[in-house]
Amino acid sequence: MSTTNQRPAWCYAIICSLLLLTVNAANAVNAAQPTEGLWWQTGSNGKFLQLHIGPGGYALATLSYDLGAGPTYRVLQGPLQLKDPRTDGHLAELRSPLYRIDAAGCLGCAGGVTATEDARSYTLRFISTTHAQLQTGSGQLVNYQFFPLYTSAADLPANRIAGKRAVLENLGGTNVVRLQPTVADGDCGTQFSPGEKSYRMQLESTDLGTERVSGQLNSAVLVVDNALHPRARLLHRVDLYEFVCTQFVHGGCGNYAITLVGDQCRVAADLELSSSQLSGLAINPYSTYPGPPVQLGGQIRLTVID
Numbered sequence: 001m002s003t004t005n006q007r008p009a010w011c012y013a014i015i016c017s018l019l020l021l022t023v024n025a026a027n028a029v030n031a032a033q034p035t036e037g038l039w040w041q042t043g044s045n046g047k048f049l050q051l052h053i054g055p056g057g058y059a060l061a062t063l064s065y066d067l068g069a070g071p072t073y074r075v076l077q078g079p080l081q082l083k084d085p086r087t088d089g090h091l092a093e094l095r096s097p098l099y100r101i102d103a104a105g106c107l108g109c110a111g112g113v114t115a116t117e118d119a120r121s122y123t124l125r126f127i128s129t130t131h132a133q134l135q136t137g138s139g140q141l142v143n144y145q146f147f148p149l150y151t152s153a154a155d156l157p158a159n160r161i162a163g164k165r166a167v168l169e170n171l172g173g174t175n176v177v178r179l180q181p182t183v184a185d186g187d188c189g190t191q192f193s194p195g196e197k198s199y200r201m202q203l204e205s206t207d208l209g210t211e212r213v214s215g216q217l218n219s220a221v222l223v224v225d226n227a228l229h230p231r232a233r234l235l236h237r238v239d240l241y242e243f244v245c246t247q248f249v250h251g252g253c254g255n256y257a258i259t260l261v262g263d264q265c266r267v268a269a270d271l272e273l274s275s276s277q278l279s280g281l282a283i284n285p286y287s288t289y290p291g292p293p294v295q296l297g298g299q300i301r302l303t304v305i306d
Helices: 009-031 210-218
Strands: 037-041 048-053 058-066 072-079 092-102 113-126 131-135 141-146 165-170 173-181 197-206 220-224 232-249 252-274 277-281 299-304
Touching: 058 092, 072 113, 165 197, 220 252, 252 299
Parallel strands: none
Antiparallel strands: 037 048, 037 141, 048 058, 058 072, 072 092, 092 113, 113 131, 131 141, 165 173, 165 299, 173 197, 197 220, 220 232, 232 252, 252 277, 277 299
């Protein structure tokens, strides 16, 4: 009688299932590839990358486009190499010299002249499906992120800036702030729509006096309309004073008693949004009330940096 151990059929079924799951998991990791479409240089206005992936994984990345005397395209092209993020740290990369196509009405149009603008290797690494980093021939690193279509409320600019760091430029100074979501001041009312978002600019670093800048920002709130083409305002609290004449001289008032009676929400600036930058001019409160001026004055520029 044979003494060979015989395993039941269900045991082999479990082993096969586990092996199949392992293979499928590995394939799922390796099957991931970058998102095709428009990418942009993080924090840079108007600098984009267009990615196309063709049959067999051949990729074309258009880095820039100039009109000039004739349309000029700068491109990287070649096989897209899929990686394993668990071991390589990124999911795909494209290596290519930098090519330039001159005098072409479109990519692939007749009449265009293709030249190698930089023969050194450029490497476009896709860290995830939505984040990438370009290493130029000289070793410079340029960060890109996928530029999403506004398909949900989370994609709208008013939501995307929540918690982001920004550079505030005003009155000759530069300050790094974080845009922290806050509850809208009831005294200010609704500026644009019930769905608008409010942010307090929390100071992180400054090249001005910390006490002065903190005083500016403690009473300043950024309000952004939660819409595809948002409007934005910077709100500020202004002290209100009561002026009482205590001495009349020659038919006029020669001396005043000034008493602080409260404060009021005012619009400090109307801002325009362009890419990752909000900019505008401060509104002089003297035009509506003869009280102390808003500390934020002149040109205001707020640039989101991450």
